[in-house]
Amino acid sequence: MAEEREIAEAMISEIHKKITDAFDVFDHEYNKTVDVREIGTIIRSLGCCPSEGELHDILAEIEDEEPTGYINFDRFLPTMTKVLMERRYRPIPEDVLLQAFEVLDQEKKGYLMPEQLTKFMSEEGEPFTQEEMEEMLSAAVDPDKNVILYKDYVTMMAVEAP
């Protein structure tokens, strides 16, 4: 029993250190606060893949009653620890991602036109900003054929991730 608890404590300690490391990268003032707009990036960098809606929920938990624009580490740490321990918002596996693209490719052509993808990403779901759209297109569009070969794109992205 004691040994199990020791292992659990060691695991929590490691998780705490990981969270601290990620938080510190954005703590520009060295006063254990970060800009609330960077929380999404921090959470995602820790391996989680929440939707914008889920992100909002997390923020609601950790923000002060009177939002100051800053998030305190003391409030971030316990919430984030729980998220990691419970393995919430796990990253999306490659095959599921591929299926999502296939759903958008209703004619089953094997590729998407840039205009199609733009329409879906900018109008459906949790719409992209123009910057996000441009960034995705710049990497996804095959320069010769001017289409998005989504199978290749997904494979390429999977390789890039360390």
Added chain:
Amino acid sequence: MHCSSTLKAAILIQQWFRRYMARLEIRRRYTWSIFQSIEYAGEQDQLQLSLPDLISHVLDPNNDFMNEEAKLAKYEKIEVPDSYAGPRLSFPLTVVHTNALLSGFKQQQTLHPRYVLQLLHETKKFLKHMPNIIHLSTTYTRQITVCGDLHGKLDDLLLIFYKNGLPSDENPYLFNGDFVDRGKKSMEIIIILFAFLLVYPNNMHLNRGNHEDYIMNLRYGFTKEVMQKYKTHGREILQLLQDVFSFLPIATIIDNKVLIVHGGISDFTDLDVLASIERHKYVDCNIQGNRTIDLLLSFLQIVDLLWSDPKNQNGCIPNSFRGGGCYFGPDVTLRLLKKYNLQLLIRSHECKQDGYELCHDGKVITIFSASNYYEEGSNRGAYIKLGPDLVPRFFQYQVTKVSCFCFLHSVTAAEGSALKSLREKLYAHKTDLIAAFKDCDKNNTGRISTSDWASAVESVLHLDLPWRTLRSRLVKLGPDGNVDYLSCFEDLQIERSIKEVRARDICIHLGIHNYHMLTCSSFVGLISIEEFRQTWKLFSSHLHIPIDDEAIDDLARSIDYNKDGSIDFNEFLEAFRVVHKLDSKEN
């Protein structure tokens, strides 16, 4: 079309993409931290280095006993051949000459050393009459443009001139130091800046930066650039530059309201003292030796101005990162601004992602004008336009060589470069690191926990980097999740022993037993094209194969894969490997 499966698919893709971008962002941030810590750690070494006698002898001002007039006469006697196609100068300079210089440099021409010496001579004469602190007024001009560090990046200067117009009496400029070092066109930059200074003396202004200092130039590339471009007159040019740099003003004040210095301030900064000292006596950052207390204190005032960085918390502490100057907090800024009835401090000295950054509640602006400073895509450059209302307007730009510039590519390129530097640093401290690792590994398993690994690395390197986040890029993990601490030296070790073996193989094959030059170069990592030529000549004479200079040049250029004028030791070996292979095939 708007059915729920499409909606779900879209959300999934968006979710995944945002996570992917966040991870890129984190990689970009720690890449930035790596570049900055290594850069400042390097500068710190330099400040603490005392000058070896060898180098001081080369540039000892006591060596030259000629007076100014005699020197000028000497320069005028230097012949400029008819075949010289570059810009020709005559004094006093006019806008015709600055145009000729600009178009000449755009065509990759080099200014003849005679004109360089004359230009520097005139610049020194002019700067001698400047006060330490220049006072400017916006009453007569609409706007003044303030630019930050350029560090030898000529493309950025040309881009600024393209966007903002050339300097003129209607378009005044202030360049806030660090014109030289790191980039490859430092010489061209200062030639252009000094030429405009002479043509528009009332509307072109230069502040001295911490890199306008020949000790920094020795280490950060400017000295090398001068010696490569001017083989015969290089030393003389460097000596004259030393004087010119020492006469550069150290601060500028606009409308008695805006203070502009290269680095920053400290809680000791006294503008009255600074106005009265003999600034040219502060030649370089090596200020040890026999000096009076007064002189030392005034030198320290200058060091503070040229080396300090702002910090976000109150107080003023020594700048341990740089090894000189201070970190000054918002309270220090407020006190100084209040004391001299100022409202804004503009400074440079630190690279910023967006080319500029505000801090201390908007009272301090950092302006940095060298885009892609660390690596292609690392940051934008910017300049400030300041009108009589003294409200700064920011203009950003970025020199790009690639047409498609997505975030992924720029992060990957920068990251690769940063991690390479970091691995080299690890290798350089191998002995100390292994000792620290073994301390945590009493049972000699070859593995330690991530925590122990991170603390050990930080205790040896002192770079204050997010080691846990970087861990996966630097070291292998064992099956139990612990760090295999020797694996971070692996690749480098193999690389180096292959280099050693190949070098010996080549030399033995060619019958040369002294591979001193090769091993020397491998220590530095780079061979200049000149060294390559000499090496090749040596080899070719042993092979009894006559190779003419042109062929060697072609070979050199074709080996220089990244086209930066020097050959990486790897490139050198690759070339020999290919040659060696062809050789044995024919035999």
